Amino acid sequence: MRYSKLLIPTLRDDPSDAETISHKLMLRAGLIRKVAAGVYSLLPLGVRVLSRIEKIIREEMTNAGAQEVLLPALQPSELWEETGRWQKYGKELMRLQDRHNRDFCLGPTHEEVVTDLVRNEVRSYKQLPLNLFQIQTKFRDEIRPRFGLMRGREFIMKDAYSFDADLSAAETTYRAMYSAYHHIFRRVGLHFRAVEADSGLIGGSSSHEFMVLAETGEDDIVSCQQCEYAANMEQAELVSPQTRSEHSDESMLSVSTPNQTSIEALSAFLNVSKDKFLKTLFFIVDERPVAVLIRGDHEVNEIKLKKNLNVTELALADREAVERITKGPVGFSGPVGLEGLEIIADRSVVTGTSYIIGANEKDRHYRHAVVGRDFDIDRFFDLRNVVPDDPCPRCGGTISIDRGIEVGHVFMLGTKYSEAMGATFLDQQGKSQHFVMGCYGIGVSRIMAAAIEQNHDESGIFWPQQIAPFDVEVIPMQEKKEAVMNAALEITVTLEKQGFEVLLEDRKERAGVKFNDADLLGIPFQVVIGERDLNEGMVELKNRQSGEKIRVSIEDVVTSLIGLRLQ
RNA sequence: CGGGGUGUGGCGCAGCUUGGUAGCGCGCCUGCUUUGGGAGCAGGAAGCCGGAGGUUCAAAUCCUCUCACCCCGACCA
Numbered sequence: 001m002r003y004s005k006l007l008i009p010t011l012r013d014d015p016s017d018a019e020t021i022s023h024k025l026m027l028r029a030g031l032i033r034k035v036a037a038g039v040y041s042l043l044p045l046g047v048r049v050l051s052r053i054e055k056i057i058r059e060e061m062t063n064a065g066a067q068e069v070l071l072p073a074l075q076p077s078e079l080w081e082e083t084g085r086w087q088k089y090g091k092e093l094m095r096l097q098d099r100h101n102r103d104f105c106l107g108p109t110h111e112e113v114v115t116d117l118v119r120n121e122v123r124s125y126k127q128l129p130l131n132l133f134q135i136q137t138k139f140r141d142e143i144r145p146r147f148g149l150m151r152g153r154e155f156i157m158k159d160a161y162s163f164d165a166d167l168s169a170a171e172t173t174y175r176a177m178y179s180a181y182h183h184i185f186r187r188v189g190l191h192f193r194a195v196e197a198d199s200g201l202i203g204g205s206s207s208h209e210f211m212v213l214a215e216t217g218e219d220d221i222v223s224c225q226q227c228e229y230a231a232n233m234e235q236a237e238l239v240s241p242q243t244r245s246e247h248s249d250e251s252m253l254s255v256s257t258p259n260q261t262s263i264e265a266l267s268a269f270l271n272v273s274k275d276k277f278l279k280t281l282f283f284i285v286d287e288r289p290v291a292v293l294i295r296g297d298h299e300v301n302e303i304k305l306k307k308n309l310n311v312t313e314l315a316l317a318d319r320e321a322v323e324r325i326t327k328g329p330v331g332f333s334g335p336v337g338l339e340g341l342e343i344i345a346d347r348s349v350v351t352g353t354s355y356i357i358g359a360n361e362k363d364r365h366y367r368h369a370v371v372g373r374d375f376d377i378d379r380f381f382d383l384r385n386v387v388p389d390d391p392c393p394r395c396g397g398t399i400s401i402d403r404g405i406e407v408g409h410v411f412m413l414g415t416k417y418s419e420a421m422g423a424t425f426l427d428q429q430g431k432s433q434h435f436v437m438g439c440y441g442i443g444v445s446r447i448m449a450a451a452i453e454q455n456h457d458e459s460g461i462f463w464p465q466q467i468a469p470f471d472v473e474v475i476p477m478q479e480k481k482e483a484v485m486n487a488a489l490e491i492t493v494t495l496e497k498q499g500f501e502v503l504l505e506d507r508k509e510r511a512g513v514k515f516n517d518a519d520l521l522g523i524p525f526q527v528v529i530g531e532r533d534l535n536e537g538m539v540e541l542k543n544r545q546s547g548e549k550i551r552v553s554i555e556d557v558v559t560s561l562i563g564l565r566l567q
Numbered sequence: 568c569g570g571g572g573u574g575u576g577g578c579g580c581a582g583c584u585u586g587g588u589a590g591c592g593c594g595c596c597u598g599c600u601u602u603g604g605g606a607g608c609a610g611g612a613a614g615c616c617g618g619a620g621g622u623u624c625a626a627a628u629c630c631u632c633u634c635a636c637c638c639c640g641a642c643c644a
Contacts, residue, residue: 012593012605013579017637037636092642109644143568143642157644209644218643302641316641406644443644477603512604519604530603540603 001470003505006044009033010517020216022452023148025461029520031448038145038153045521046448048469048501050156053447054135056187056466057158064180066131066160071113073137077103079112083420094139094153106139111417111439114161118435119423125165128425128435129173133160135444147216149449150405158442163435165427167414170436174206174412177440181210181408188447189464190407191454195221196231197409198303206412210442211404214453221404222386226397233401234303236386237393238347250354250368252336258363261331263296266365270356273297278355278369280333282317282325285309289317289325291338293345293377295355298384300346308344308381326360334358334366335375343376346383405450406443413437455545461522462545465566470503471495472561473523477511477530487554488529491539494558500565519544525564527557 008030017034018024026032031046042050058068077095080086086093086103094106107113114132122130138157145153160177164170178194185192190212197209209232211221220233231237260266267274277296282289283305290309294300306314319330325341326333334357335343349355351372359366371377392399418424418434427433448467455462463469472495476488485506492502503523505514518526528540528549539557542549543564552560 009577011578016573016579019638034636090642138644140643144638144640146638151643155644159644409644441644446644480602510602510604510606512602512606515604517605528603532603 001501001503003503004507006503008043008045008517008521010520018148020147020150020453021456022150022216022449025452025456025520026148026449029461029522032149034148036153038142038151040149040152040154042445045469049448049451049463049467050444052467052469053188053444054158057135057184057442057444060180060184060187061133061158061160063183064131064176065129066133066162069114069117069132069134070136071107071110071117071134073107073139075105075107075113077105079116079421080105083112083417085112092141092143094141108138108140109439109441110134110136110159111161111413111437112421115417115421115423115435115437118161118163119418119421122163122425122435125425125427125433129162129164129169131160131162131173131177133158133440147449149445150216151218152445155443156445158444160440162438162440163418164438165425165433165436167436170412170414170438174410174438177410177438178208181410181440181442184442185210185212185408188451188467189455190447190451192407193221193223193230193404195223195404196229196235198232198234208410209406210408210410212407212447212450212454213402214405214450215403216453217403217405219404219406220385221402222399223402224392224395224397224399227392227395229392229394229399233385234301238382238384238386238390239393239396252369252374253367254359254361254364255367256363257332257365260363260365266356267296272356276356278335278349278357280335280358282322282333283314284317284321285311285314289321289341291325291335291341291343292383293335293343293349294384295346295348298346298348298387300383301385304381304383308383326358328358328360329362332358332361332364334360334369335377336360336366336369338375342378344379344381344383345371345377347380348384349377349380351377405446405453407447407450408440408442410440411438413439455522459516460520463522463524465524468522468524470523471500471565472525472527473503473505473518473521474527475505475514475518475529477514477528479506479508481531484529484531484534487534487539491527491529491554491557495561498558498562500561525561527561 010030011028014024015027018027030043032040032042034040077086093108096104135158137154139154142151142153145151162173164173192210192212194208194210197207222233222236223230257266260269263274263277263279274296279294279296281292281300283292292300322330354368354370357366357369388401415434415436417437423435424432451464451467452461474488474492476484478484492504495502522544524544526542533539537553538551539554540549541552541560
């Protein structure tokens with residue numbers, strides 16, 4: 001393919017509205033252009049990358065026994081009413097009405113549509129297992145779209161839904177998908193890790209996320225240095241709390257702490273380490289307040305809080321609510337004297353231990369407040385995020401916390417949707433049973449962004465071979481010289497015959513421009529053809545990632561590249 | 568939604584404090600020269616200064632309102 005015929009609008013400067021590496025480079029390399037916040041056009045090079053990713057996904061999904069369908073993006077509200085998600089999905093659901101004022105949404109996910117399809121068409125256990133997948137545009141009105149393709153309001157997703165006769169069959173399917181996902185992410189050339197995850201709004205029992213390790217990731221991953229344990233921070237369990245017994249025989253003492261409203265500030269002001277404090281936070285659960293106590297050096301994990309309280313919605317109380325509950329200003333809240341609400345605490349808060357707490361009074365805190373003596377806690381749970389000092393919940397080993405980008409997610413759904421929508425089949429005994437379902441997502445467009453996050457340098461992108469927009473870029477230095485251009489054409493044709501996709505840099509540009517753009521685009525190999533070398537029958541072969549350049553004879557170029565190509 | 572920031576030729580920015588002819592670099596078009604890591608010279612095209620209202624003889628600049636986008640937090644592939 002000729003460069004001069006392709007729309008590859010590269011940019012010299014970083015665009016002002018991009019912050020992350022992948023976002024900047026996708027704009028600079030002419031892969032995407034923004035249309036609105038979280039909405040992008042994919043340009044020819046972007047589409048080529050995407051197609052290659054899709055091809056790998058299709059192959060692996062098909063190998064794992066799934067079959068491709070294409071479900072509608074436009075979906076009627078009725079189906080969503082059946083599962084209750086028309087209400088529950090909230091503002092993230094892109095809703096619209098047709099000319100008859102009937103409600104529709106643009107699908108953020110397809111459990112409803114696929115379950116509807118299967119309940120209508122599948123009657124017998126003999127038709128199971130069934131696993132349907134599609135690669136399609138999803139719509140989510142994200143609270144905050146960001147980082148280009150990383151979190152868009154419209155994005156391309158591969159989603160698959162499996163239907164099995166019973167739990168053990170469903171688990172077999174789940175494992176097959178889990179392993180197919182490993183193949184997929186290995187083939188697209190990403191460094192990733194599968195971690196235990198929360199199942200979120202989609203619901204269901206067990207779930208794993210596939211995380212690409214990268215600084216710019218939006219998730220924290222907890223993983224053990226010694227054993228195989230790895231989990232999303234949202235999910236990461238904590239075993240027995242570290243028991244600290246700081247008994248104090250002194251009675252509770254009110255101290256002056258003018259304007260010290262944060263643990264950070266208090267710790268400095270009183271010269272006491274943060275773990276000696278107890279934070280008192282208020283959450284509104286089903287319109288009722290709950291006080292949550294947690295050590296000053298810890299953070300509340302809202303996912304765990306929701307699970308332990310067995311609710312799906314909760315919110316941090318606003319200033320007004322806090323003042324009503326504590327009868328004191330925000331920033332000085334404490335558990336002493338609170339009435340009419342449940343007080344719960346993280347398990348690291350230990351009965352009999354003395355802490356510094358808010359006094360529910362402006363500019364005052366209490367020292368020597370002892371749990372069980374000066375105030376009581378109704379219930380203890382695992383409520384906090386893991387911190388680097390915590391032991392691995394499985395083996396007690398050392399853990400590390402890294403950033404990751406979620407590119408895939410597999411869920412065991414069970415019968416949640418089949419029950420809600422009355423999707424049943426007849427088993428061998430002729431008895432009606434609900435399908436046991438699983439669902440499996442991959443952020444296809446996000447993989448493109450994640451790949452760049454992992455594969456770039458100061459000059460630009462270096463694509464993993466398997467998903468690069470082209471395999472080789474052929475660069476004639478003096479495109480006007482007939483001999484040079486002929487050699488370039490000849491090499492291009494020969495490579496194409498060998499199955500390479502080749503970008504021929506035929507633009508009338510200076511050498512520097514071609515080199516810099518080539519490095520920016522990140523095609524894995526560059527064949528540089530210059531008059532000087534050509535007179536000796538040689539060309540230059542450059543590996544974009546390593547920067548290594550070798551001189552090879554024209555006859556050997558193709559052979560060399562075949563040797564370098566990953567199968 | 569809360570907090571912070573930015574909107575000026577295609578891209579990156581200056582000008583705004585102290586109102587008075589809209590500017591710079593890159594890119595783009597023409598020509599000549601150059602040609603192995605973002606060329607030089609000459610000529611040229613291109614901007615309702617995000618939008619609306621106001622103040623003023625006069626607004627990119629001051630005031631009010633609005634919209635869009637980016638970043639930090641709660642959601643997720």
